[in-house]
Amino acid sequence: MHDIRLIRETPAAFDAALARRGLAPLSSEILALDEDRRAKILAAETAQADQNRASKEVGAAKARGDEAEFDRLRALVAEKKAEIARLTAEAAEEDDRLRRMLLxxxxxxxxxxxxxxxxxxxxxxxxxGSPRTFDFQPLEHFDIPAVKPGMDFETAAKLSGSRFVVLKGAVIRVHRALAQFMLDTHIAEHGLTETWTPVLVKEEAMYGTNQLPKFAEDSYQTTNGWWLIPTSEVTLTNTVAGDIVDEAKLPIRMTAHTQCFRSEAGSAGKDTTGMLRQHQFEKVEMVTICTPDTALAEHERMTRCAEAILEKLGIPYRTIVLCTGDMGFGAQKTHDLEAWLPGQNKYREISSVSTCGTFQARRMNARFRPASGGKPEHLATLNGSGLAVGRCLIAVLENGQQADGSVDLPAALHPYLGGKTRIAADGTLV
Structure with a gap:
């Protein structure tokens, strides 16, 4: 959420930044509402002072037997009480409108x-890395003979509908190995703290990481008000919601492996074949909580953590910085990692790493206490995939496919597979 004081002080800069996102100027509308809200608050405070003063004078008028003055003052007290209630209600309504606008x-x-x-x-x-040169036409993941026995879309459709998959046998074992490998690397080599969090959250948690109110249709809500997380960014980031953290404890760097759920409402018709875009999937997420002045350095660090996973797996990739028109709602800056998928003959997103500045922390009221003293300040938050497990599985399968229908697996995964090194063409791990 935006700092209203910053908008008051630099409205032109605020509008110019919105224009870079393709949005119309909003500062005038925001500031008009803010000014009216503050005027009502001031008027309510003035009326309260008038009421207090009249209340004190009522007793004196009564004591000296001035009934006319007594009646006048008592009527004034009642009038001011009603005025205060009206102004306070109007100010609260405008405050709510302003907050909803800023959200x-x-x-x-x-x-x-x-x-x-x-x-x-x-x-x-x-x-x-360099994309591998094949002496045969590479297939998409779901058409590779070694993969077919372990990737069942028909049964998933019978159970749940489209955009679901049943994984089994060698394929799910590689999927599980990938998640374990990612976690172990982030913990042992990157200094992240493994964290396990719920996948059901309260509404305020979704507001805190800007999934709500704007993107409600992209997530699932239960009948009793919980929301299924679209990523553990929601839970990891909200661990500091409402807190004041000592600066000495920063940065906080976390990682979690969770199920994630997305309705994909905004992606109708995209990637309908295979398991590239699913309603239910797994991610190893990274979240950093830090001071605003260290956020950009942390962004580069987090990007390298994600890149290292792909390099250890031998997956060619490219790193891009998203332009203003393609950047996510809560981001100040985003790096996307795109893995090479030979079956599609293109690079596809496998990780998105964003720095959000204090945007999410303002929504969560998450602050830190500076080591030098002074008032608490808002934290900075960052999030990124490290990586999306299903998409990483696709990259491993497509890049490792062989002419005989088998799949060679990255050496980094062999210890997690009991020393097995490939999936044979019949779908067995050997």
Whole structure:
């Protein structure tokens, strides 16, 4: 959420930043509402002072037997009481309108973020690995003979409908190995703290990480008001909601492996084949809580953590910085990692790493106490996939496929598979 004081002080800069996201100016509307709200608060305070003064004078008028003055003052007290109630209610209503307005305005992009309208304007900043040259036509993951016995879309459709999959045998074992490998790497080599969190959260948690109110249709809600998390960014980030953290305890770096749920309401017709875009999937998420002045350095660090997973698996990838028109709602700056998928002959997103500045912390009222003293300040938050397990499985299967229908598996996974090194063409792990 945005700092109303910053909008008051620099309205032109606020509107210019919104324009970079393709949005119309909003500062005038925001400030008019804010000014009216503050005027009503001031009027209520003035009326309260008048009421207090009249209340004191009522007794004196009564004591000296001035009935006319007594009646006048008593009527004034009643009048001011009604006026205070009206002004307070109107100010509260406008405060709620202002908060709802601010909740639906996206974060402002950092100056270094490239301008652009959509993904075509994103900028590649580095590339690792070379796509393998095949002496046969590479297949998409779901058509590879070794994969077919362990990836069942028909049974999933019978159970749940489209955009679900049943994994079994060697395929699910590789999927599980990938998640374990990611966690172990982040914990042992990257210094992240493993955390296990619920997948059902209260509404305020979804507001805190900006899934609500704007993106309600992209998530699932239970009949008793809980929300299924679209990513453990929601739970990990909200661990500091309402808290004041000592600066000495920062940064807080966490990782979690969870089930995630998305309705994909905004992705109708996209990636309908295979398991690239599912309603239920698993991710190993990374979240960092830090001071605002260290957020950009943490962003680079977190990006490297995600890149390291792909490098250890031998998956070619490229890192891009998203332009203003393609950046997520809560982000100030985002790096996407795109893994090479030979079956599609293109790079596809496998991780998105974003710094949000104080945007989410304001929504959560999450602050830190500076080591130098002074008032508590809002924290900075960052989140990123490290990685999306299902998409990583796709990359491993497609890049490791062989002409005989088998799949060679990355050496980094062999210890997690009991020394097995590939999936044979008949779907067995060997």
């Amino acid at each position: 639906e305005i996206p974060n402002l992009p950092l100056g270094e973020v490239p301008d652009g309208k959509d993904e075509e304007d994103n900028v590649e900043i580095r590339r690792w």
